[in-house]
Amino acid sequence: METSKLIGGRFRVKDHAVSGAMGDVWPAEDTKLGRTVALKFLARRRLRQRGAATEFTDWTVKRFERESIAMARVSHAHVAQIYDTGEHDGELYIVMEYIQGRSLASHLKEGSALTLERTVRWTREICEGLGAAHSRKVLHHDIKPDNIMITKQGTVKIVDFGLASFADVTQSHTGVGTALYKAPERWANSPGSVHSDLYSVGCVLYEMLTGRPPFGSPQDDAMTVGRMHQDNLPAPPSAHRPGVPERLDCIVRFLLAKDPAERPHSAEAVAVVMSEVGHSFGTENVSIPTGRNHLLDATESNVGHSERIQELDRRIFELELRFGPDRQEVIETRTEHAELTGRSGDTRGAAALYNRLGRDCQNLFGPHDARALNAFEGVARWIAKSRRH
Structure with a gap:
């Protein structure tokens, strides 16, 4: 791609791109507003060179454009914002908020489990961002540590809303996603729902608590992992990490329910409960509800540490x-x-x-x-x- 000239008449590319399966992300200077942005390109040529069918490539382009428009309506502190879209040198791109920080995956690779406070706070922020998107009828489809950025100020920014559906050109349109975090119903080619995103949140929460996803590993065959999601029950996080509160075990169990109807009804509900759990740290005699209704109806608690x-x-x-x-x-x-x-x-x-x-x-x-x-x-x-x- 030619980057020596201004893109869209205003964006000057700087540094190097971060490459992915579907395209590249470039840091760029917005010469009009004097700020740094991220330019994310959808590499149609790369898809075709890798053997993607013309029909799928065309569908991908349409979905890219439609989801960009949808995400432009979502404005929330924990969601990376989309500013604009365009085309340059035959490739479509979107202009996104530039995030200084690193992914949750990078934090998890440091070798030790996250503290409970960070785990609970970041899960709450993920759910707050998801709730804002869900309210605008936008699903993520691929919540995973790589798609959750932690800013240099220590807060969550969810990236790749809607675009994650294009991550694997070898799968069907309804079956896309990352195996380690994909809900059971999506392995049966369900298009997914709010509850599917919440299942993925449960997988991420499990990994933050224990250092491992609930099923499988990156080295395992995807279909093997899929059968685990559909058939197996994970050990509670406390079995891998002594000291995990019973209430967090309970929340993980509901998020990872096989039946979508048995999961929490909204991301906002989970965010409220995670806030309550966070406030309970350091308090004594904190009640620990274990029923689904208690999970969904958060109550006041004393603020600890x-x-x-x-x-x-x-x-x-x-x-x-x-x-x-x-x-x-x-x-x-x-x-x-x-x-x-x-x-x-x-x-x-x-x-x-x-x-x-x-x-x-x-x-x-x-x-x-x-x-x-x-x-x-x-x-x-x-x-x-x-x-x-």
């Missing part, structure tokens, strides 16, 4: 963005964040935070630096506490 944990988490993102990871204020804030995470009841999350801090301090200051040794002492202390519980 959650607000302070969230404040510290966001401050860490901001400090690292401003000063880099080696600032003493960053180290102290990360230490406070780990301690409060442990006191909230997430002892394993505290150990994971201290372990990551210790490794980072070794890389930044040397293997025998006191800050690294103090962090690893925190690891041992919180692991010991987790075993006593």
Whole structure:
């Protein structure tokens, strides 16, 4: 594609593209408004070169255009916004919000499970964004860690709404999606629904809690994974990660129900319940409802440590963005964040935070630096506490 001239008469491509199966995403300067945007191209030529039928390619183009128009109506803090569409050098493109950050998949690849606070907060934000899209009759079709961006401020942005249906040209139009996160009914060529998106949220939540998806692995055959989604029941997250509250086990169980009618009725309902779960961290004698009606009808709860944990988490993102990871204020804030995470009841999350801090301090200051040794002492202390519980 020719990128030496302005695209659409106003966008100047900079840096390099991130390539995917369906096209490329380029960072670009909007010369008219003076801001950075992302240009996402649908590579029709690439589809044809890979053997996609002309009928499917034409259908893909029409769907691309229709979904772009639909998504332009969705405006929400946790959804990447679409600004415009166009055509350049024979390829269609959409102009999207440029997101500084990295994917949830990248966070999960760091090797330790996320803290419960981040898990609950990010799940709430995913559901808030999905709820806004669902209210405009827009389904995602491919909720997965790669399609959930975490900004440098530590908040969620869902990407690739509607476009994910084009991810695999070898599947039927109603069967597209990513095997590890695809609802059982969609393996039977159902076009999907709000409940299908919520099943995928359940898969993502499961992976955030345990470090693994509920069924299969990326190396497994897709049809094998599909049969697991249709026939198998996953172990509760607490079986893989001691200390997961019973209520989170309950929420995961409802989200992963085989029958779509047995799942929560809306993303907004799940967001409200996740907010309640977050506020319960660090409180004593918190009631744990186990029925579906209780899941859908959130009630008030006492605010524990959650607000302070969230404040510290966001401050860490901001400090690292401003000063880099080696600032003493960053180290102290990360230490406070780990301690409060442990006191909230997430002892394993505290150990994971201290372990990551210790490794980072070794890389930044040397293997025998006191800050690294103090962090690893925190690891041992919180692991010991987790075993006593």
